[in-house]
Amino acid sequence: MAAPVHERIIERWQVAAPGPAVSHGTLALLIAPDQLLDVARSLKLEFGFDLLLDVTAVDWPARDPRFDVVYHFYTTREFVRVRVKTRVPAAAPVVDSLVPLYDAARYAERECHDMYGVEFRGNADLRPILLYEGFVGHPLRKDYPKHREQPLVPYRK
Amino acid sequence: MTPDNRAARGPGALEYLTTKKDEFVGWARKFSLFPYPFVTACCAMEFMSVSSTLYDTDRFGAALPRFSPRQSDLLLVVGTVAHKQAPVLRRVYEQMCEPKWVIAFGVCATSGGFYQNYAALPGIDRIIPVDLYIPGCPPRPEMVIDGIMKLQDRIARDRHPILTDTF
Numbered sequence: 001m002a003a004p005v006h007e008r009i010i011e012r013w014q015v016a017a018p019g020p021a022v023s024h025g026t027l028a029l030l031i032a033p034d035q036l037l038d039v040a041r042s043l044k045l046e047f048g049f050d051l052l053l054d055v056t057a058v059d060w061p062a063r064d065p066r067f068d069v070v071y072h073f074y075t076t077r078e079f080v081r082v083r084v085k086t087r088v089p090a091a092a093p094v095v096d097s098l099v100p101l102y103d104a105a106r107y108a109e110r111e112c113h114d115m116y117g118v119e120f121r122g123n124a125d126l127r128p129i130l131l132y133e134g135f136v137g138h139p140l141r142k143d144y145p146k147h148r149e150q151p152l153v154p155y156r157k
Numbered sequence: 158m159t160p161d162n163r164a165a166r167g168p169g170a171l172e173y174l175t176t177k178k179d180e181f182v183g184w185a186r187k188f189s190l191f192p193y194p195f196v197t198a199c200c201a202m203e204f205m206s207v208s209s210t211l212y213d214t215d216r217f218g219a220a221l222p223r224f225s226p227r228q229s230d231l232l233l234v235v236g237t238v239a240h241k242q243a244p245v246l247r248r249v250y251e252q253m254c255e256p257k258w259v260i261a262f263g264v265c266a267t268s269g270g271f272y273q274n275y276a277a278l279p280g281i282d283r284i285i286p287v288d289l290y291i292p293g294c295p296p297r298p299e300m301v302i303d304g305i306m307k308l309q310d311r312i313a314r315d316r317h318p319i320l321t322d323t324f
Contacts (some may be wrong), residue, residue: 130276132241139275147273153243155283 097122197234
């Protein structure tokens with residue numbers, strides 16, 4: 001069931017194919033990477049989505065723009081969620097950072113950078129947050145070997 | 158023992174004395190284990206239930222947790238240890254004074270359990286020596302009590318030199 005605010009968002013952002021879909025009560029928008037800051041700003045300022053819940057990514061190894069970068073927004077006035085997805089290629093997995101709009105993006109983007117290697121242009125601090133300095137690779141990418149160990153403390157003999 | 162008696166008994170007397178000393182120190186040490194709970198995950202719930210009234214590890218003299226490794230002699234590693242946490246665990250172990258023992262509580266501490274990925278340490282014995290493994294996800298309180306008693310038996314049977322190579 002689509003919430004009224006969903007209709008207004010669809011009207012405001014005439015999203016191209018495969019088009020907006022309401023899934024489990026959440027509007028899912030697929031947008032181009034260069035639209036991201038505009039869409040986020042409009043969600044925050046025009047539609048009152050004051051909470052950035054999560055920044056994550058999905059790895060599609062066989063697809064050409066390999067990564068989906070996924071954002072979840074929430075409005076504490078209407079209790080409605082919106083999911084925004086954008087696609088970036090493996091050669092340059094770069095999107096704009098949402099730090100100027102949401103402080104919550106600071107750590108969420110660090111985690112997404114750890115796990116998928118997505119670069120967030122404008123986030124000044126992308127040091128490892130869940131991983132550690134010296135960790136090679138991005139463990140939630142599908143091509144990261146499942147059994148690979150990178151111990152921080154050398155193993156005993 | 159008078160000097161005369163010792164001369165009469167020969168070198169066996171000293172051997173007898175040393176054995177009795179080990180037995181005595183072992184008896185004292187096995188009932189005064191001060192655990193340091195290094196608790197990281199869901200096994201903590203089972204650790205709480207085994208420490209509290211119903212199962213009550215205090216009956217074995219192993220109840221009072223010391224939250225400083227310098228005051229404790231039993232390291233209880235309860236739960237999954239991630240690679241990122243491994244330096245902390247090793248430092249805690251190194252800060253404990255001799256004599257010290259380590260119990261791996263639950264499968265994650267024992268072998269990594271069902272985790273086999275980039276994050277989890279596959280068993281704490283990769284970085285510190287372990288005296289006793291208690292499997293289970295989580296272990297039943299009876300298993301933990303059994304483990305503590307087995308460790309106590311071992312301590313009672315061990316040699317307890319007053320002077321060691323490192324001290």
